[in-house]
Amino acid sequence: xxxxxxxxxxxxxxxxxxxxxxxxxxxxxxxxxxxxxxxxxxxxxxxxxxxxxxxxxxxxxxxxxxxxxxxxxxxxxxxxxxxxxxxxxxxxxxxxxxxxxxxxxxxxxxxxxxxxxxxxxxxxxxxxxxxxxxxxxxxxxxxxxxxxxxxxxxxxxxxxxxxxxxxxxxxxxxxxxxxxxxxxxx
Amino acid sequence: xxxxxxxxxxxxxxxxxxxxxxxxxxxxxxxxxxxxxxxxxxxxxxxxxxxxxxxxxxxxxxxxxxxxxxxxxxxxxxxxxxxxxxxxxxxxxxxxxxxxxxxxxxxxxxxxxxxxxxxxxxxxxxxxxxxxxxxxxxxxxxxxxxxxxxxxxxxxxxxxxxxxxxxxxxxxxxxxxxxxxxxxxxxxxxxxxxxxxxxxxxxxxxxxxxxxxxxxxxxxxxxxxxxxxxxxxxxxxxxxxxxxxxxxxxxxxxxxxxxxxxxxxxxxxxxxxxxxxxxxxxxxxxxxxxxxxxxxxxxxxxxxxx
Numbered sequence: 399x400x401x402x403x404x405x406x407x408x409x410x411x412x413x414x415x416x417x418x419x420x421x422x423x424x425x426x427x428x429x430x431x432x433x434x435x436x437x438x439x440x441x442x443x444x445x446x447x448x449x450x451x452x453x454x455x456x457x458x459x460x461x462x463x464x465x466x467x468x469x470x471x472x473x474x475x476x477x478x479x480x481x482x483x484x485x486x487x488x489x490x491x492x493x494x495x496x497x498x499x500x501x502x503x504x505x506x507x508x509x510x511x512x513x514x515x516x517x518x519x520x521x522x523x524x525x526x527x528x529x530x531x532x533x534x535x536x537x538x539x540x541x542x543x544x545x546x547x548x549x550x551x552x553x554x555x556x557x558x559x560x561x562x563x564x565x566x567x568x569x570x571x572x573x574x575x576x577x578x579x580x581x582x583x584x
Numbered sequence: 585x586x587x588x589x590x591x592x593x594x595x596x597x598x599x600x601x602x603x604x605x606x607x608x609x610x611x612x613x614x615x616x617x618x619x620x621x622x623x624x625x626x627x628x629x630x631x632x633x634x635x636x637x638x639x640x641x642x643x644x645x646x647x648x649x650x651x652x653x654x655x656x657x658x659x660x661x662x663x664x665x666x667x668x669x670x671x672x673x674x675x676x677x678x679x680x681x682x683x684x685x686x687x688x689x690x691x692x693x694x695x696x697x698x699x700x701x702x703x704x705x706x707x708x709x710x711x712x713x714x715x716x717x718x719x720x721x722x723x724x725x726x727x728x729x730x731x732x733x734x735x736x737x738x739x740x741x742x743x744x745x746x747x748x749x750x751x752x753x754x755x756x757x758x759x760x761x762x763x764x765x766x767x768x769x770x771x772x773x774x775x776x777x778x779x780x781x782x783x784x785x786x787x788x789x790x791x792x793x794x795x796x797x798x799x800x801x802x803x804x805x806x807x808x809x810x811x812x813x814x815x816x817x818x819x820x821x822x823x824x825x826x827x828x829x830x831x832x833x834x835x836x837x838x839x840x841x842x843x844x845x846x847x848x849x850x851x852x853x854x855x856x857x858x859x860x861x862x863x864x865x866x867x868x869x870x871x872x873x874x875x876x877x878x879x880x881x882x883x884x885x886x887x888x889x890x
Contacts, residue, residue, distance in 0.1 A: 472609070475621045475622060475623040475651075475884070475888075476621075476622060480623060480888055480889070481888075481889065481890060482890060483889060483890055484585065484889045484890055485585045485884070485885050485886075485888045485889030485890075486888075486889070487602060487605070487606065488605075488606050488609040488610075489609075490609065491609070491612060492612075521622070525616065525617075525618040525620065525621075526616065526617075526618075527617065
């Protein structure tokens with residue numbers, strides 16, 4: 399995938415307060431669609447899916463007082479492009495104490511694009527146990543799917559061109575909250 | 585990332601730390617129901633062992649299999665080597681079979697370096713003569729870091745047959761790269777002056793084990809390699825054991841937190857007393873388990889990418 403140059407023009411799609419409203423909405427939708435988020439586990443995909451999963455759990459707790467276990471699921475070793483790139487460092491895989499067996503797992507990621515990360519996550523999940531069902535929550539869906547995958551919870555749909563890229567920044571990782579569309583604008 | 589792991593000197597501090605961090609993630613796998621990762625599917629790893637080995641060969645085999653690589657085990661006994669085939673011809677055969685990595689143990693120091701010129705795949709040194717054994721050093725460093733939380737500034741004593749020990753050589757190189765202070769301890773016959781000088785300018789040499797113990801965070805006992813000793817380096821096994829063996833009174837001289845390591849196989853009662861080997865401060869069994877994680881990390885980082 400061609401990346402836009404570092405000095406390419408960019409524009410902010412979501413600023414700090416918009417982003418937290420979007421997270422609030424996804425948390426409400428999860429509560430609604432899962433009838434109160436019982437028997438549910440949130441698994442973030444590193445890097446930025448993990449702080450997002452923690453934020454969702456915190457919002458769900460604030461709204462309904464339900465404690466949703468949070469974990470992380472590294473997909474590096476399951477990627478289908480492992481061999482096409484230089485070796486990558488591994489992220490953390492940490493399951494909550496109760497595991498995932500027989501529970502509803504909601505995968506959390508920042509951007510949904512080709513769908514290949516989600517496929518890798520499904521493969522990784524299969525080696526860890528057998529959840530009763532798997533759902534997907536993403537902050538941004540930018541389209542251009544290459545696999546038959548769709549998200550159950552979408553923060554924001556952003557129509558993009560192939561030449562553009564979407565950059566999500568989160569306070570926990572990048573020091574500030576922001577979603578930015580880079581390149582493609584003339 | 586580097587292509588081969590022939591020597592602990594191939595690793596700079598950043599690469600070595602990446603291997604240890606990756607190994608920590610790999611270690612989580614042993615607690616899972618499915619102990620398998622797809623990272624090296626379709627890749628072939630050849631274990632080329634010209635010298636006897638139990639734990640290293642099995643450890644590499646387990647590591648490769650857990651990463652889904654195909655493993656071919658080759659031992660010199662019962663192969664064409666006993667008919668006189670040279671290392672080069674064997675290497676070219678492996679090359680023709682499409683080996684992506686060759687893990688080699690050889691009695692000749694430098695064999696992995698020669699092999700790396702003849703095969704296209706990665707070469708991993710699993711012990712060559714009295715030269716090096718880099719994955720052992722990595723698993724030792726990993727064990728120290730997981731037990732004591734750090735490597736930088738750690739005081740490590742490596743005790744025994746330093747002259748013949750590839751484990752000692754690789755450990756000195758790797759541990760000094762990672763900031764530890766190494767002291768090699770043994771009888772002067774087993775640490776000749778030129779060896780002490782050649783090891784590293786950051787490495788100290790001592791002939792008095794009892795003086796070093798109270799200062800050490802880690803004591804690594806080396807095996808007395810009787811099979812490599814054509815000359816007599818010490819008067820008797822009993823005298824060696826009394827001066828340089830780690831027994832219970834010596835264990836008590838160590839600081840509270842200090843750990844005892846041994847690369848195995850042990851000569852119980854010679855360099856290490858059975859009570860010490862089986863004490864909770866000994867990491868000997870842990871080292872074996874960590875060996876698989878560290879070798880998985882090495883194989884993944886050498887073979888996983890482009």
